Amino acid sequence: MQLLKTIFLFLLPAAVFFGCALAPVKEPAKEKAPAPEERFAADSAARAKELEAAGRLPEALREYKIALTVRPNDRAATEGRERVEKALRKSADEHTRAGLRLQKEGKPSQALQQFLTALRLWPDHREALQMATARAPLPSEKQGVQKAPPGPQVKELPEKPAVMEEALPAIEIPPAQEEPKESVDQVAVYREHGMELYREGRHQEALSEFNKVLSVKTNDPVAKEYSYKASFELAVEFFQKKEYLAAKEQFLVSLKHNSNCQQCHAYIRRSEQLFKELHYKQGIEYYGKEQLTDAILEWELVRSLDPNYKRVDYYIKKAKDLQRKIDELKKESMEDAQE
Numbered sequence: 001m002q003l004l005k006t007i008f009l010f011l012l013p014a015a016v017f018f019g020c021a022l023a024p025v026k027e028p029a030k031e032k033a034p035a036p037e038e039r040f041a042a043d044s045a046a047r048a049k050e051l052e053a054a055g056r057l058p059e060a061l062r063e064y065k066i067a068l069t070v071r072p073n074d075r076a077a078t079e080g081r082e083r084v085e086k087a088l089r090k091s092a093d094e095h096t097r098a099g100l101r102l103q104k105e106g107k108p109s110q111a112l113q114q115f116l117t118a119l120r121l122w123p124d125h126r127e128a129l130q131m132a133t134a135r136a137p138l139p140s141e142k143q144g145v146q147k148a149p150p151g152p153q154v155k156e157l158p159e160k161p162a163v164m165e166e167a168l169p170a171i172e173i174p175p176a177q178e179e180p181k182e183s184v185d186q187v188a189v190y191r192e193h194g195m196e197l198y199r200e201g202r203h204q205e206a207l208s209e210f211n212k213v214l215s216v217k218t219n220d221p222v223a224k225e226y227s228y229k230a231s232f233e234l235a236v237e238f239f240q241k242k243e244y245l246a247a248k249e250q251f252l253v254s255l256k257h258n259s260n261c262q263q264c265h266a267y268i269r270r271s272e273q274l275f276k277e278l279h280y281k282q283g284i285e286y287y288g289k290e291q292l293t294d295a296i297l298e299w300e301l302v303r304s305l306d307p308n309y310k311r312v313d314y315y316i317k318k319a320k321d322l323q324r325k326i327d328e329l330k331k332e333s334m335e336d337a338q339e
Contacts, residue, residue: 041067045077052084057091058121059263060084062236069240092122099131116221123229124199132222133191187216191223198226203234228257232264239267244275276302276309283315292323 048063064081068074099114111131118128194209207230213223235250248271251264258264283298299316302309 041069041071041074045071045074045080048077048080048084052080057084057088061088062232062263066236066240088121089125092118092125092128095121096125096128096131099128103131112221116225119222120225123226129195133188133195187213187220191220194223194230195226198230201233203230203237206230207234224257228254228261231257232261235264235267239271242274242278244271244278247271248275272305276306280310280312283312287315287319292319292326295319296323 044063044067048060051060051063061084064077067077095114095118099111102111115128115132118125119132190209190212194206197206210223210227213220231250231254235247235254238247238250248268251268254261255264279298279301283295286295296316296319299312302312
């Protein structure tokens with residue numbers, strides 16, 4: 001009991017003294033700004049309108065969805081999403097019909113581009129998906145190309161001499177030549193499974209399947225397109241959960257699949273800004289509660305991303321100095337109590 005009283009008497013003046021030191025950490029009084037999430041939702045809704053007006057409908061749809069995640073009852077965003085979805089479905093149908101016409105005209109490459117465009121507009125378009133992933137028939141499978149019946153050929157063959165029997169193994173097709181067919185079939189399995197996972201919203205698992213496809217067929221157009229979409233959607237999921245650094249990393253992955261993704265660059269900047277703002281304010285809250293170790297950790301996160309962000313370097317130094325003085329005071333109190 002006597003020890004507790006002694007510590008209290010030593011710490012009381014320090015608390016009064018250092019309590020004054022905490023005051024500079026508080027930001028000057030300002031008008032209450034909207035929460036970062038609300039501000040972000042408003043920015044997303046405004047950007048969605050701009051993108052819709054510019055005809056960039058897939059990007060506009062993503063922005064409307066993000067705005068509705070934060071403000072699900074936003075009537076304007078809901079109407080905007082429905083309007084864009086209707087336009088995207090209609091456009092996807094038109095590209096699919098164009099692809100079918102090109103397919104009938106014997107222009108498979110041009111048809112594939114139309115089907116892929118339809119999928120970029122509406123990833124769940126079943127007919128476009130089926131046509132884009134359909135395997136083109138091999139020459140021997142096409143109508144009009146028939147193999148000679150084996151029966152007559154066997155009957156006309158003369159009896160084989162012993163020398164020919166020894167030579168036959170050299171001209172047999174080695175088993176290794178069967179592998180490409182199995183690889184192509186397995187690639188199709190990976191691709192279709194990846195698209196199924198994407199439609200179910202399991203973006204991380206879908207990316208794993210598409211990576212398997214691209215490891216065998218590096219230019220597979222469907223796998224490349226869906227890898228971009230899946231990585232972007234996964235990044236948005238991280239962003240909405242306030243896992244801003246994870247979101248940033250995933251947007252960088254999206255850029256690898258689509259270097260023209262302007263939204264990726266914008267989201268990377270937003271992710272960094274919100275990450276710094278979140279942890280900077282959290283550090284101030286901890287500091288105000290005299291939880292100095294936690295405050296320092298929060299500010300160190302900010303400084304690792306941006307050493308010049310606001311007064312983070314100053315606050316880290318101040319918190320460490322205060323922590324050291326308090327530790328020294330506690331140590332002196334314990335030594336005095338032992339005497």
